[in-house]
Amino acid sequence: MPGYLALGxxxxxxxxxxFASVAGTGLLAFAMTASNLHGEDYGWFPALAVPAxxxxxxxxxxxxxxxxxSRSLPRxxxxxxxxxxxxxxxxSQLGGNLLAGVLWAAVAWTAQPARRHRRPGNRPPVTLPYARGEGQPADGDGEADADGEALVVAGTYGTALPLT
Structure with missing residues (x-):
């Protein structure tokens, strides 16, 4: 359920x-648990399982x-x-939940923030620390920033922005 909420x-x-996926899985989990504890499906099971x-x-x-x-996952x-x-x-009777588990693992692996940065065109920011008077600042203007802050290279490598 948290995976569906995060994706949406x-x-x-x-x-x-x-919300629809979470409601459906929640209702189905309730109905299946009740049936398992009872040893067989209750009479109301189909009325709940079909809409779920x-x-x-x-x-x-x-x-x-x-x-x-939205390209939040690979197509x-x-x-x-x-x-x-x-x-x-x-x-489910043929081991289908194994396939579901593999798919959820792939979703989780792909959705990690570190993985998102590895996609083409979406590079992670790189911090370039420097102290005043030590070499060329990363912004390339020949002067160190007054506060000696690090610069962050964002987007395309080579574009320096002050770290705020």
């Missing part, structure tokens, strides 16, 4: 998809679209988000 945080549509599965599946599709459009991984529902429900 970027937009209103993403939050709606995340629909919420989870629809929310996953919305999240797939929003994460693909193939974003498109695979509904496969988590499919493998967890439809393929």
């Amino acid at each position: 945080a970027g937009s209103a549509a993403g939050r709606a998809g995340a 599965n629909a919420l989870w599946a629809a929310g996953s599709v919305v999240l797939a679209v929003t994460t693909a459009r 193939p991984l974003a498109v695979a988000l509904p496969v988590i529902w499919l493998s967890s429900i439809m393929l």
Whole structure:
């Protein structure tokens, strides 16, 4: 559930998809736990499981679209988000939850802030410390900043901005 909420945080549509996925998985977890404790499905199980599965599946599709459009996940991984529902429900008797676990691991690996910086065009800032009077400041103007602060190279390497 936290994974869906984190993926949906970027937009209103993403939050709606995340809420639907979380509501669906929560309702389904409740119904499945009750059935497991009872030893068989209760009579009300289909009435709760069908809408819960629909919420989870629809929310996953919305999240797939929003994460693909926002490029918060690589497109193939974003498109695979509904496969988590499919493998967890439809393929559960065949070990589908292993596939769901692998997909969540890939989402978590890709979503780490350090990984985001490694994508082309999205480089991490580099701090270039220097003391007054020691060599050329990183901003290239030939003068040290009055406070002797480090400079941060942001965006394309070579563009220096004061660290604030």
